[in-house]
Amino acid sequence: MEHLRIFLAGDSSVTSRPLSMAPMTGWGQVLQVFVQDAEVVNAARAGASSRSFAERGRLDWILENIAPGDLLLVSFGLIDMKPGDGRFTVPFGDYQWYLRKYVLGARERGAHPVLVTSHERRVFDDHGNIRRPLGLYPAAMRELAAAMSVPLVDLNEWSVNWWRQAGAEGTKQLFLYMEPGENPNYPEGIADNTHLRGHGAVECARFVAGELSLRGVLAPHYFRNLDAAVPETAIEFLDDDVFERLTKSRVAGRPVPDAMSGALL
Numbered sequence: 609m610e611h612l613r614i615f616l617a618g619d620s621s622v623t624s625r626p627l628s629m630a631p632m633t634g635w636g637q638v639l640q641v642f643v644q645d646a647e648v649v650n651a652a653r654a655g656a657s658s659r660s661f662a663e664r665g666r667l668d669w670i671l672e673n674i675a676p677g678d679l680l681l682v683s684f685g686l687i688d689m690k691p692g693d694g695r696f697t698v699p700f701g702d703y704q705w706y707l708r709k710y711v712l713g714a715r716e717r718g719a720h721p722v723l724v725t726s727h728e729r730r731v732f733d734d735h736g737n738i739r740r741p742l743g744l745y746p747a748a749m750r751e752l753a754a755a756m757s758v759p760l761v762d763l764n765e766w767s768v769n770w771w772r773q774a775g776a777e778g779t780k781q782l783f784l785y786m787e788p789g790e791n792p793n794y795p796e797g798i799a800d801n802t803h804l805r806g807h808g809a810v811e812c813a814r815f816v817a818g819e820l821s822l823r824g825v826l827a828p829h830y831f832r833n834l835d836a837a838v839p840e841t842a843i844e845f846l847d848d849d850v851f852e853r854l855t856k857s858r859v860a861g862r863p864v865p866d867a868m869s870g871a872l873l
Contacts, residue, residue, distance in 0.1 A: 612646040612830070614639070615670050615719075617661060617710060618683035620803060621726055622652035626851035628793055631840065632784050632800075633809035635727070635763075635816065636681075638843055642817035644832045649673075651858045657695035658684040658706035667710060668860035676718030679825065681816070682710045683763070685726035685745035686802065699748035707752050722825060723753045725764035727812055730783045730801040732776040738768060761819040763812060770811070782808030806840035814838075 616622055616636040624637040636650040651670055653661060661667055661684070674680060684707070688697040697703035707723065714721040725746040731739040746764040753760035771779050784800035804812065814834060821831045846854070 612677060612679075612826075613675070614643065614646055614648050614679045614681060615674055616648065616650045616652050616681050616683070617667060617670060618652035618681070618724075619656045619661075619685075619687045619726070620652075620654035621686055622650070622683050623654050624650050624652075624851070625845060626848040627845040628848050630793060630845045631791070631805045631843075632803050633806050633843055635804070635809045635812035638806075638810050638813045638838070639817060641810070641838055641842060642814055642831055642833050644830060646826070646830050652683075653855065653858070655687060655695075656684070657687040657690070657697060658682075658703055658710070659688070659697050660693075660695045662706055662709055663694065665860040666858055667713065669858050671713045671717060672860060674714065674717050674719045678719040679820075680710065680714040680719050680721045681724050681761075682707060682721060683724035683726055685742055685749070685764075686729070688745060689742065699744035700751070703745060704748055704752045707749065708756070711752075711756055711758055720759075720825065722759045722761060722820070723749050724761040724816060725749050727763050727767035727804075728771060730771060730779045732779075736776050738772045740768065759820075759823055759825050761816050761823075763815060766815050767812065781805075782811075806843050810838045810840070810843070 618636065621634055622636040623634040625632045625634060634652065636652050640648040651666060653666060687695050688703050690696060697706060711721040726742060729741050731741050733739055742764060750760060782804060784798055784803045784805050786794050786798050788797040817831055818834050820826055821828055
């Protein structure tokens with residue numbers, strides 16, 4: 609059996625985090641917990657949009673290294689909505705155009721693309737109702753997935769339902785909310801409505817893996833722990849210098865990292 613790899617292209621909601629940013633965790637950082645007999649290569653980059661990830665050579669790096677039978681999971685939207693710095697895209701315009709590049713690039717190399725809508729931000733109104741600041745980006749991805757017959761994992765819709773059930777206070781246990789002095793990495797405390805901590809990232813990764821299994825994207829033997837409790841202590845963080853080196857290497861023209869590096873970043 610050939611060695612299967614699952615490449616991840618995405619933004620800060622997907623990327624792995626260094627030890628200095630713990631417990632901030634991307635769901636791609638813990639996807640390996642739910643996968644076996646396959647290597648997760650997390651090439652997602654904080655601050656990336658579908659446009660900037662492609663234009664700065666990170667998609668090319670994936671396409672240089674991906675092989676027939678591999679998967680490419682693509683998840684953008686949180687940064688695409690931000691103006692400036694060459695990152696903004698229009699949902700039913702260049703956002704779909706860039707997503708098409710990922711899909712066609714994977715297919716041209718015999719790999720299998722999967723589109724994953726971004727989890728929603730934690731935004732509630734004064735009455736405790738969940739807001740949906742991602743707007744039309746998830747809908748645009750759904751439309752493209754249907755038009756191109758690409759498997760879709762609708763993490764956005766699933767997360768909205770979870771955030772709604774947890775409520776304004778309960779979701780603080782899922783996102784990076786900390787009091788001053790609670791964690792040395794955030795001595796002044798933090799109230800982050802975009803980035804997840806361990807439990808939130810684990811459950812998002814579990815949902816993604818579960819959908820890949822349910823939809824038959826990969827055979828059942830590739831998955832594990834789908835119904836098991838996963839403690840936050842199981843989450844691995846790279847040393848900052850290793851993280852920095854691997855992050856900088858994930859551009860076109862660089863060699864494939866070793867298996868351990870690929871699985872963790």
